[in-house]
Amino acid sequence: xxxxxxxxxxxxxxxxxxxxxxxxxxxxxxxxxxxxxxxxxxxxxxxxxxxxxxxxxxxxxxxxxxxxxxxxxxxxxxxxxxxxxxxxxxxxxxxxxxxxxxxxxxxxxxxxxxxxxxxxxxxxxxxxxxxxxxxxxxxxxxxxxxxxxxxxxxxxxxxxxxxxxxxxxxxxxxxxxxxxxxxxxxxxxxxxxxxxxxxxxxxxxxxxxxxxxxxxxxxxxxxxxxxxxxxxxxxxxxxxxxxxxxxxxxxxxxxxxxxxxxxxxxxxxxxxxxxxxxxxxxxxxxxxxxxxxxxxxxxxxxxxxxxxxxxxxxxxxxxxxxxxxxxxxxxxxxxxxxxxxxxxxxxxxxxxxxxxxxxxxxxxxxxxxxxxxxxxxxxxxxxxxxxxxxxxxxxxxxxxxxxxxxxxxxxxxxxxxxxxxxxxxxxxxxxxxxxxxxxxxxxxxxxxxxxxxxxxxxxxxxxxxxxxxxxxxxxxxxxxxxxxxxxxxxxxxxxxxxxxxxxxxxxxxxxxxxxxxxxxxxxxxxxxxxxxxxxxxxxxxxxxxxxxxxxxxxxxxxxxxxxxxxxxxxxxxxxxxxxxxxxxxxxxxxxxxxxxxxxxxxxxxxxxxxxxxxxxxxxxxxxxxxxxxxxxxxxxxxxxxxxxxxxxxxxxxxxxxxxxxxxxxxxxxxxxxxxxxxxxxxxxx
Ligand code: SGN
Ligand code: CA
Numbered sequence: 001x002x003x004x005x006x007x008x009x010x011x012x013x014x015x016x017x018x019x020x021x022x023x024x025x026x027x028x029x030x031x032x033x034x035x036x037x038x039x040x041x042x043x044x045x046x047x048x049x050x051x052x053x054x055x056x057x058x059x060x061x062x063x064x065x066x067x068x069x070x071x072x073x074x075x076x077x078x079x080x081x082x083x084x085x086x087x088x089x090x091x092x093x094x095x096x097x098x099x100x101x102x103x104x105x106x107x108x109x110x111x112x113x114x115x116x117x118x119x120x121x122x123x124x125x126x127x128x129x130x131x132x133x134x135x136x137x138x139x140x141x142x143x144x145x146x147x148x149x150x151x152x153x154x155x156x157x158x159x160x161x162x163x164x165x166x167x168x169x170x171x172x173x174x175x176x177x178x179x180x181x182x183x184x185x186x187x188x189x190x191x192x193x194x195x196x197x198x199x200x201x202x203x204x205x206x207x208x209x210x211x212x213x214x215x216x217x218x219x220x221x222x223x224x225x226x227x228x229x230x231x232x233x234x235x236x237x238x239x240x241x242x243x244x245x246x247x248x249x250x251x252x253x254x255x256x257x258x259x260x261x262x263x264x265x266x267x268x269x270x271x272x273x274x275x276x277x278x279x280x281x282x283x284x285x286x287x288x289x290x291x292x293x294x295x296x297x298x299x300x301x302x303x304x305x306x307x308x309x310x311x312x313x314x315x316x317x318x319x320x321x322x323x324x325x326x327x328x329x330x331x332x333x334x335x336x337x338x339x340x341x342x343x344x345x346x347x348x349x350x351x352x353x354x355x356x357x358x359x360x361x362x363x364x365x366x367x368x369x370x371x372x373x374x375x376x377x378x379x380x381x382x383x384x385x386x387x388x389x390x391x392x393x394x395x396x397x398x399x400x401x402x403x404x405x406x407x408x409x410x411x412x413x414x415x416x417x418x419x420x421x422x423x424x425x426x427x428x429x430x431x432x433x434x435x436x437x438x439x440x441x442x443x444x445x446x447x448x449x450x451x452x453x454x455x456x457x458x459x460x461x462x463x464x465x466x467x468x469x470x471x472x473x474x475x476x477x478x479x480x481x482x483x484x485x486x487x488x489x490x491x492x493x494x495x496x497x498x499x500x501x502x503x504x505x506x507x508x509x510x511x512x513x514x515x516x517x518x519x520x521x522x523x524x525x526x527x528x529x530x531x532x533x534x535x536x537x538x539x540x541x542x543x544x545x546x547x548x549x550x551x552x553x554x555x556x557x558x559x560x561x562x563x564x565x566x567x568x569x570x571x572x573x574x575x576x577x578x579x580x581x582x583x584x585x586x587x588x589x590x591x592x593x594x595x596x597x598x599x600x601x602x603x604x605x606x607x608x609x610x611x612x613x614x615x616x617x618x619x620x621x622x623x624x625x626x627x628x629x630x631x632x633x634x635x636x637x638x639x640x641x642x643x644x645x646x647x648x649x650x651x652x653x654x655x656x657x658x659x660x661x662x663x664x665x666x667x668x669x670x671x672x673x674x675x676x677x678x679x680x681x682x683x684x685x
Pocket of ligand 2: 037038076077196347348
């Protein structure tokens, strides 16, 4: 009797275990990770938006769980993407700012998914410069991508598509989902460019909101009292930094011609079909005429700019909402919903006029916080929400966990699967998030800073060219208008946050003083450090940056803390090509010669189209080592060292000559004008 009972129980136990395992083994969830660009939680009705409705996106929260305290670790595009792909902070994955190239050879989430048996795809905005790795299929926008008739790079091949970017991105995703064999579970990263600056709505939504005013945020006219200089010195204010033509679509905003940014909108219009352009101008021009006529000033002008900005931003979101509705409908129609984990998020938050701003970067709530909604009907209860502190660095571990795959030791994020499934956090879940923003000097002039946030408080340290602290009691002051750092009544809280900050920096191995020198004055080692040199063609005096030493002083970094503008660390060539001869002083063994170049195609700075590297014993008769042709993939920004192939050789003189792009091509900022080549440092190794 006893034996029989034992046997039955044991069999039952085994069977249960077996069926459990086979169920999980046989049906790991499909995963769709949907990420928009710059979509703030304030513009989602699931988060109680005062300014718009997002019925389709809200479905995800209604079907699943809404995270109310999800945060990014570095509030800017490429870095956030790199964090999500690697499950590691910026200082570990190598993308500290938007100008760095992602090293696609490192361990990433898609690679682990693929190894774990998933069919993987990446469609939409990528923005990491190097081509995607770890995906069975990829079709991505080059750089930021265009709203109208965008180019995509499909598995390495450039193709231009007629249409609107949010529709096209969705079409490509649905095509991929439809064409799969279905033998494996899928992992799809679907990443929309919208609603990124310059906020160009689809033809369908051009006049949406024309019949109403959008409510203004309470802090539109913030005076930054009690805050440090960091919030006063930024360059992302609605009043001063939104461009009337490019950002706000006032085609004939004065002064025409004098302001080169006017060309940006012209270029965008030029790239449209006739029908698209007519619809676009018909929507804006009558309103623009009224605006120009009114000659607004002061607060009235700011209010007008806010309305134009926010309406265009929300119009872009309306298209995202409809298109994600298509994806959810597809899943439902195909019976895939039940076993598909759908995650909706954005790379960070965004200012929708709060503090008088647009853009992101600061650790203040509006740009620090990410929307995050997750549905997976099989495991996640509908209509749940949580205030657990989660971060984008946790996403990779969480998705692996849902997929039943293990998380590598060196990933820094932690899985929040059980929080998603139960809406409860365990006792030892984190008490504080950790943040670190690096891109300064840089566009929008937001100072470098790091900080911690608990459920109630936030401590921030701005560093680099300042040393300034801010602290907020988010319960008493959710809009972060009252900096309480150093206030006696908060002394204990401050002490506690300071301890948490040190702990976090230790835990994530992020010690600001460790990497600062790398970004600044660390000398590169190479064999031309002592070289003298002569320019055969001279740099343009507009950027007079030490012609005598710049090319061989071992300094080749863009982010130089001792200068105000990043361009000040480069030599610029506009009329001429860069042509320079270096004398190494004596015959020198070398394997490679290289030239470090900078590109920022928004500022008319392009990589050369070719570079010739030559050598000589006497400084007169030069022999060509290599002529390097440079194919420019997608333009935009970056720093690259162009080097000859490795080969043991000897020389005393080295000549480097670039071939510049003649005129900037149509469709690019500054089209038809001369381009610049920016170089810093000839490297001999
Ligand atoms: C561009 C934008 C900036 C924006 C950065 C970074 N200017 O430079 O406003 O902050 O991208 O955005 S624009 O005139 O080109 O639109 S990010 O999403 O890539 O981080
Ligand atoms: Ca972004």
